[in-house]
Amino acid sequence: MATLSDNLAPEETLDLGPGDPTGPRRPVLSLHDVRISDQAGGREIVHGVSFTLTPGRVVGIVGESGSGKTLTCRAALGILPAHFEVTGGSIEIRGTDIADLSPAQWTALRGTTISAVFQDPASYLNPSLRVGAQIAEVVRVKKKLPRRAARRRAVDLLRAVHLREPELVYGQYPHELSGGMLQRVLIAAAIAADPHILIADEATTALDVTVQAEILDLLADLREQAGLALVVVSHDLAVVAQLCDEVLVMQQGEVVEQGPAERVLHDPRHDYTRLLIAEHEQYGLEKFLDPKEET
Amino acid sequence: MSAELSQEEPSAGALTGGGPVLEVSGLEVHYGLRRRRRRALHGVSLSVAPGETVGLIGETGSGKSTLARTVLGLVRASAGSIVIGGQNVTAYSRRQWRGLRRSGVVQYVFQDPLRSLDPDLTIEASLTEPLLIRGTAADEAAARVRAYVSRMRLSEDLLDRLPGELSGGQRQRVAVARALVTEPRLVILDEPVSALDSANRVQILRILKELRADGTALVFISHDLGSVAGIADRIGVLYQGELVETGAARDVVNHPGHAYTRLLVNSAPTLRAAPADRAEREALRALLHA
Numbered sequence: 190m191a192t193l194s195d196n197l198a199p200e201e202t203l204d205l206g207p208g209d210p211t212g213p214r215r216p217v218l219s220l221h222d223v224r225i226s227d228q229a230g231g232r233e234i235v236h237g238v239s240f241t242l243t244p245g246r247v248v249g250i251v252g253e254s255g256s257g258k259t260l261t262c263r264a265a266l267g268i269l270p271a272h273f274e275v276t277g278g279s280i281e282i283r284g285t286d287i288a289d290l291s292p293a294q295w296t297a298l299r300g301t302t303i304s305a306v307f308q309d310p311a312s313y314l315n316p317s318l319r320v321g322a323q324i325a326e327v328v329r330v331k332k333k334l335p336r337r338a339a340r341r342r343a344v345d346l347l348r349a350v351h352l353r354e355p356e357l358v359y360g361q362y363p364h365e366l367s368g369g370m371l372q373r374v375l376i377a378a379a380i381a382a383d384p385h386i387l388i389a390d391e392a393t394t395a396l397d398v399t400v401q402a403e404i405l406d407l408l409a410d411l412r413e414q415a416g417l418a419l420v421v422v423s424h425d426l427a428v429v430a431q432l433c434d435e436v437l438v439m440q441q442g443e444v445v446e447q448g449p450a451e452r453v454l455h456d457p458r459h460d461y462t463r464l465l466i467a468e469h470e471q472y473g474l475e476k477f478l479d480p481k482e483e484t
Numbered sequence: 485m486s487a488e489l490s491q492e493e494p495s496a497g498a499l500t501g502g503g504p505v506l507e508v509s510g511l512e513v514h515y516g517l518r519r520r521r522r523r524a525l526h527g528v529s530l531s532v533a534p535g536e537t538v539g540l541i542g543e544t545g546s547g548k549s550t551l552a553r554t555v556l557g558l559v560r561a562s563a564g565s566i567v568i569g570g571q572n573v574t575a576y577s578r579r580q581w582r583g584l585r586r587s588g589v590v591q592y593v594f595q596d597p598l599r600s601l602d603p604d605l606t607i608e609a610s611l612t613e614p615l616l617i618r619g620t621a622a623d624e625a626a627a628r629v630r631a632y633v634s635r636m637r638l639s640e641d642l643l644d645r646l647p648g649e650l651s652g653g654q655r656q657r658v659a660v661a662r663a664l665v666t667e668p669r670l671v672i673l674d675e676p677v678s679a680l681d682s683a684n685r686v687q688i689l690r691i692l693k694e695l696r697a698d699g700t701a702l703v704f705i706s707h708d709l710g711s712v713a714g715i716a717d718r719i720g721v722l723y724q725g726e727l728v729e730t731g732a733a734r735d736v737v738n739h740p741g742h743a744y745t746r747l748l749v750n751s752a753p754t755l756r757a758a759p760a761d762r763a764e765r766e767a768l769r770a771l772l773h774a
Contacts, residue, residue: 253681353773367544397543398708402751403769406762424681427710427753454755468682469755472689472714477737478754 214243217283217385217418218265218303224277225260225269235260235442237278240435244385245412247419249429249450251465252439258422261439262388265420266305267295283385300331304384308391310371314363320374321347321359324381331382346377351407369400376407380417387411388420393428405431426465427473430454438462503570505670505701506532506555511564513550524550526725528564534669535699537692539716539733541709541748546722548705552674555703556592557581569669588618588666595675597659601647607658608643614666625665632661636691653684660688664695671695674705689715710752713737721745743771 219242225235235257240248250258263269265280267287280287282303290298307313314323324343328334334342340359347355350373363371372392379387389408393401409432411417423429429436429450436453438446438461446459457463469475513525525547532538542548553559555566557576565574568590576584584590594600601610608629615625633640636657647655656676663671673692677685692702693715706712713719713733720730721744728742740746747768750761 398710398753399543399747399751401753402765405753406765409762425753427755430755431753464686465682466755468686469710472686473710474713474737474749474752474754475756476714477734478756 214245215284216241216243216281218242218420219281220261220265220278221280222278223261223264223275223280225257225264225273226276227272228274229272233276233442234273235264236444238437238439238444239278240437240447242386242418242420244418245416246435247412247421247433249433249436250420250422250439251424251426251429251436253424255441256439257442258439259390262305262390262420262422266299266303266388300327300379300382300384302384303386303388304379304382305388305390306372306375306379306392308394310368310375311363313375314371316363319360319362320366320371321361324374324378327378327381343377343381346381347374349380350374350377351403352377367400369396369403372396372404373407376404376411380411380415384417386418386420388422390422391424392421394423394425401428408432426454426462427469438465504531504567505534505536505569506530506703507565507567508551508555509565509567511551511554511566512562513547513554513559514562524725525554525561528722528725528727530720530727530730532670532701532703534701535696537696537702537704537715537717539709539712539719540703540705540722541707541712541719542705542722543707545724547725548707548722549674550725551722552592552672552703552705555672556590557584586614586617588614589668590670590672591663591666591668592672592674593656593659593663593676595678597652597655598647600659600662601655603647606644606646607650610647610658611643611662611665614662618666628665629661632665635664635694636661637687651684653680653687656680656684656688657691660691664700667698668700670701670703672703672705675707676704677711678706678708685711708752709737709748710754721748743768747772 221239222237223235223239224233224237226233238261242248250261252258260269260273264275267290275288282298314320321343324346325339328339328342329336344355344359347358352358352370352373358366358370366374393404396404405428408419412419419432421429421432433450436448436450437444438453438459440461446453446457446462453462454466457466509529511525511528512523514521515524516522528551540548540551550559554561557573561574565572567573568584573584611629611632612625615628616622630640633643638654638657638661642650642654647658650658660676677688680688695702704712704716716733718730719733719736720727721736721742723744729736729740729745736745737749740749747765750765750768
């Protein structure tokens with residue numbers, strides 16, 4: 190399997206900061222009792238979310254639509270919708286409390302420190318520009334590279350997200366690519382400026398299962414090879430179980446269960462988590478998988 | 485049930501024999517004309533017994549929805565045959581197909597319940613309509629509608645509401661009820677739970693499982709092996725327009741034969757995280773792309 194470092198020229202190896210597994214593991218993202226309210230309705234929507242993310246680790250958030258998982262992510266990215274505000278707790282990105290950040294500081298932080306991909310990749314790309322040019326633009330602005338070098342780097346990034354013909358894809362328009370390819374392009378753009386944290390919010394929900402597995406495998410590669418810290422958000426507990434070290438289960442703005450993935454999967458304590466597990470055990474593949482084949 | 489059916493709908497009487505409910509053989513479907521002609525299904529053969537639940541798995545472009553639409557007479561086959569309840573319906577005219585669908589012997593449920601429910605009809609009217617079309621007396625129809633509403637764990641208070649006033653899960657249960665009130669022998673479900681949250685998904689799967697006891701055959705179409713495996717007796721895998729594998733659900737999951745089925749089983753997220761599978765998936769992808 191091709192690795193990130195194989196694909197990138199030595200001088201252009203993705204520098205993802207403190208990704209060295211032997212190095213110190215200072216938190217890159219920490220949420221402490223974060224509360225989010227809808228100022229228009231005067232209601233608190235998210236009632237206290239806490240977790241700490243260190244380099245190369247993965248935190249998973251599971252919940253239905255409306256559980257507050259996406260609002261939590263958007264708060265960490267500083268892009269809460271109008272009327273919504275963080276009304277309690279604190280969010281720190283690499284030791285900096287984001288409450289104090291100016292818009293200019295946010296712009297400097299996004300892409301280079303924290304980045305994200307969402308469910309519908311097509312809506313984040315300009316349909317009338319070639320996808321490669323859109324990645325090259327990120328590289329030019331964020332990495333201050335000249336045009337030619339930016340182009341080369343964009344092709345390298347497309348190769349790094351395992352697109353089979355990166356030069357060809359560089360020159361294609363969004364409508365010429367499948368959903369899985371578009372999500373890879375978005376991941377390439379998201380990691381273009383070597384962020385420390387990548388938030389994947391339902392990033393595989395709209396994809397076929399085999400394509401979903403390709404994207405999850407890619408995220409696992411990025412984590413292992415570049416020390417990227419991930420926040421993986423999904424309505425499917427099994428998607429989160431594939432990748433995560435720690436799992437948060439959210440329901441109606443409340444974290445109803447939180448713990449190491451192993452513990453949550455094997456010893457769920459909340460009824461809602463039990464329902465999510467029962468669904469798999471009774472109706473999913475798990476019903477048929479021979480226990481002896483379990484790894 | 486059969487006596488009742490033949491009284492109400494003479495054409496349906498012939499469809500209540502004891503053999504397979506659905507028998508598809510050598511099915512070919514093409515779209516487009518001349519140079520733009522493209523094959524959507526190739527050599528698909530499948531037999532569904534009364535009361536059997538068959539899961540058809542296929543991803544984007546596999547031809548799974550084409551197969552559903554062909555079996556419902558909405559798309560014409562270019563070769564092969566379709567036999568429903570012993571009756572060869574392959575050469576049916578549009579009118580005959582409409583008659584067959586109206587008889588309520590074959591029913592269908594789509595992913596989006598709003599597609600099978602008239603937004604301007606109350607839930608009660610929507611549920612009663614297929615019975616009245618078939619000639620069921622109004623009071624019997626009303627009683628049957630109430631029976632199915634309670635089987636679907638829906639409250640009778642919902643009967644005078646419009647589809648737009650219901651939650652997605654309630655709407656999909658109404659769509660399933662509407663498909664069932666005519667006591668069909670075969671129900672085709674195209675991604676019936678894909679748009680629902682866990683609680684509603686579990687509820688509908690549980691209801692569908694109960695149907696097996698009634699002898700209703702189900703063809704459950706989905707892109708997600710995980711959501712089908714648990715209620716299917718048999719699984720068929722569609723890949724690029726061909727049925728590449730069929731077998732008992734347990735065998736297909738544990739001993740997939742075709743490389744694509746192996747990739748599908750390996751890709752389906754399960755609670756048993758096994759990162760070691762990554763290398764195997766990579767090898768299967770390379771094999772399929774070669």
